[in-house]
Amino acid sequence: MRPDGEGMDMRRILALVLLASLLTPTPAEAGMLCLPFSRNYARLAELPPGAAAALGFPIAERGAPWNASDAVRPGPLLPFARFISAQGGGCTLTIHYEHGGIAHSFETATLERRGVQWIVRRRR
Numbered sequence: 001m002r003p004d005g006e007g008m009d010m011r012r013i014l015a016l017v018l019l020a021s022l023l024t025p026t027p028a029e030a031g032m033l034c035l036p037f038s039r040n041y042a043r044l045a046e047l048p049p050g051a052a053a054a055l056g057f058p059i060a061e062r063g064a065p066w067n068a069s070d071a072v073r074p075g076p077l078l079p080f081a082r083f084i085s086a087q088g089g090g091c092t093l094t095i096h097y098e099h100g101g102i103a104h105s106f107e108t109a110t111l112e113r114r115g116v117q118w119i120v121r122r123r124r
Contacts, residue, residue: 034113038089047086051093054111054118059083059097068100093118 041047044061052059058079060066066082084096084106091113099105111118 034091036090038087041086041088044083047095048088048093048113048118050116051086051095051111051118052083054120055081055095055097055109056120057081066100068098068104070100070102092121 042062044052044059059081060079060083062083062085064082065078067078067080068082080100081097082100084098086093086095088094093111093113095109095111097107097109099107108124109120110122112121
């Protein structure tokens with residue numbers, strides 16, 4: 001180390017640069033961060049990537065055509081579920097939707113982000 005202390009400053013700078021590089025997420029990890037604030041979602045298209053697919057069935061956008069009953073008409077098969085709204089905070093997302101078929105119902109699915117994907121934690 002030099003008598004004027006310049007060598008120590010350079011070590012501190014290098015240590016800070018190394019620490020910053022370790023704490024900065026890589027592009028693959030950037031999508032895995034859970035944000036500390038909460039948000040309301042009014043449209044299915046606004047949901048984080050992969051969240052709607054985690055439900056395991058097709059779901060129609062709010063206001064779009066869907067099968068509200070168990071009668072299937074000729075033409076393209078419509079989803080039996082329709083998005084209502086969602087709320088998310090941190091690594092949790094709650095999706096409200098209605099489900100058609102023989103018994104029309106309103107349901108809720110709570111999803112949790114694990115890594116880069118969403119999994120269903122609970123359905124009501």
